[in-house]
Amino acid sequence: MFGKRQTFGGNTPGAGVAPRPQPSAPASGSLTVPARTEAVPKPVVDAAVNRLRNEDIVDVRSADAIARDKEYFQTKSAIFNALIDSIDLSQLATMEQEAAREEIRDIVAEIIALKSIVMSISEQEDLLEDICNDVLGYGPLEPLLARDDIADIMVNGSQKCYIEVGGKVKLTNVRFRDDSHLMNVCQRIVSQVGRRVDESSPICDARLPDGSRVNVIAPPLAIDGAALTIRKFKKDKLTLQQLVKYGSISSEGAEVLRILGRVRANVLISGGTGSGKTTLLNCLTAFIDRDERVITCEDSAELQLQQPHVVRLETRPPNLEGEGEITMRDLVKNCLRMRPERIIVGEVRGPEAFDLLQAMNTGHDGSMGTLHANSPREALSRLESMITMGGYSLPSRTIREMITSSIDVVVQAARLRDGSRRITHISEVLGMEGETIVMQDIFLYDILGEDQSGNLTGRHHSTGITKPQFAERARYFNEEANLVEALERSNIEQQTLLKS
Ligand SMILES: Nc1ncnc2c1ncn2[C@@H]1O[C@H](COP(=O)(O)OP(=O)(O)OP(=O)(O)O)[C@@H](O)[C@H]1O
Ligand SMILES: [Mg+2]
Structure with a gap:
């Protein structure tokens, strides 16, 4: 109907399945801390969040602060x-959160008295909170996890923890007691999804109960302590309107994106790590x-589709x-037997690229996926190499x-x-000229300069093509x-600006 589709033979040559590195196993191995039962109470977290907001984010520590930290x-x-010597942690794990806190509070107060430690009430409260976070939650990470404005938390060994807030990476003064404390917290996180991380299986992907995506890589692979x-x-995913508000795209660009979503165009979203692909x-x-019946395939379910008729699928790493x-390719292949109208692949990074293109080509218009690449052209060549590396012996x-007939x-x-995060290109795939794929940019972002506060200034504009192929x-x-x-x-605005 749209003059571009052509069907490719259904025979799918056998392909090597890309290995997923993270092993999984039923929960095993003895932990020094009991499994987390429920979230740490909100007031405790709020207090810790306030402390962190107000004073904890620092870039360099003074010698004084280091000494204080050490003493603490x-x-x-x-x-x-x-405390560990005097309580039964496994019993504590079965208790209600509040009761467990009370138990810990009583024992800690007793220990402080017995050891004649001099402490103010507020210091004692802080310490208690820290210890409860260690025993019942995710230790020093708890206040960071409670904040919704943080995009990423990056722990590099026990002494360094970075966060990304508002697009900027900052060092926090969140620290773990030592490497084993950090490993305990990592262990606790991954044990919740039935996995284990230690020297023999040092790489592990997991998910927090709130859906956050977690990766742990432990020594000896991580040289300076677990990362x-x-x-x-x-919880509240960004909407296209918010992206316009943040300047990630102009309102005209957003309208083009809206139309692409609505008219069942096959769209590939390309970008670097953390560039906002999944959000887009x-x-x-x-x-x-x-x-429409939509099937989503993801490594870790991040998409939040609002439609009622959605089936969500997730890959599974091998066990120990x-x-x-179950690879992404298995899921995409299975999708085709599920009568999908659209297939959405969270991240294309292996031979599933072939199956996704097949799907786009065979009546599942409006399928979408993301992949890591630095430009639209590079995205297409990455797609090509994924298919080649998947073991398909097809001429390039x-x-x-196949790519040109599938991706719009x-x-x-x-x-x-x-x-800042920006949508820099909306480019359409036109077809082939000889051996080369021809693309044309419909919408672009130009960086114009930098303002006084070091923020980049720029402009989104259409390239003057008012009748793209997908019109x-x-x-x-x-x-x-x-x-x-x-x-x-958008083009008139751009011309006016250029003239002035
Ligand atoms: N346009 C935007 N403006 C501000 N923040 C954004 C924007 N797009 C995404 N973010 C935030 O950036 C973070 C990373 O976004 P997202 O998960 O979409 O990136 P990604 O490219 O899929 O990353 P990855 O490659 O790791 O999968 C999220 O916290 C998200 O809320
Ligand atoms: Mg993503």
Whole structure:
């Protein structure tokens, strides 16, 4: 119907399945802390959050602060060890959160008295809170986890913890007592999804109960102590309107994206790590009709589709014996037997690229996926190499033809050096010229300079193409007039600005 589709033979050559490194196993191994039962009470977390907001974020520590920290950790260690000796942690794990806190509070007060430790009431409260976080929660990470404005938490060994707030990476003074304290917290996180992290299986992916994505890599692979990375799950995902408000895209650009989502264009979202690909994909899915059957495939369920008719699938890493792995490719292939109208792949990074293109080509218009690449053109060549590396012995021209006949548009997201996230390209795939894929930019972001506070200034604009190839699609969905109007408006603005 749209003149571009062509079907590729259904025979799928056998492909090597990309190995997922993280092993999984039923919960095993003895932990020094009991499994977390429920979240630490809100007032405690709030107090800790306030402290952290007000005073804890620092860039450099004075010698004084280091000495104070050392003393504090020593006291805490002494009390903590005495506490561990005097309570039955497994019993504590079965108690209600509040009762467990009360129990810990009583014993800690007793220990402080017995050891004749001099402490003010507020110091004692802080210490108690810290110890409760260690025993019942995620230790020093608890206040960071409670904040919704943090995008990422990055722990590099026990003494350094960075966070990303408002696009900027900052060092916090959150610290772990020592490497084993950090490993305990990592262990506690991964044990919740039935996995284990130690020297013999040092890489592990997991998820927090709130949906945050976690990766742990432990020594000896991580040379300076375990590295823990958490992509915080935003309860309220950003909408396209918010992206406009933040300047990630202009309102005309957002209109083009809305139309792409609505008219069932096959869209690839490309970008670097943390550039906002998943967020953008989530925004685009908002314009899918409520009566369409959508199947999502993800490594870690991050998308939040609002439609009623959605089936969510998640991959599974192999267990410790190396068995039971379900790859993205398995999911995408299975999708095709589930009568999908659209297939959404959270991240394309292996041979599933082939199956996704097949799906896009065989009546599942409006399928979408994200991949890591620095430009729309690079996104297509990455797609090609994923298919080649997947073991398909297809000539590169065939793969390229397959790409051009499947993908309609590539949307590029980027995190700029000032920390802001922008949609830098909306480019459409036109077809082949000889051996080369021809693309054309519809919408671009130009960086113009830098303001006094070091933030980049720039402008989104249409490239003057008011009738892209997918306008035909837009006409079919009665959106052509809107598309042309948005592109023309943006182009007129750009011309006026250029003249002035
Ligand atoms: N346009 C934006 N403006 C401000 N913050 C944004 C924007 N887009 C995304 N974010 C925030 O940036 C963080 C990373 O976004 P997201 O998970 O979408 O990135 P990603 O490219 O999918 O990352 P990864 O490569 O790790 O999967 C999230 O906390 C998200 O809320
Ligand atoms: Mg993502």
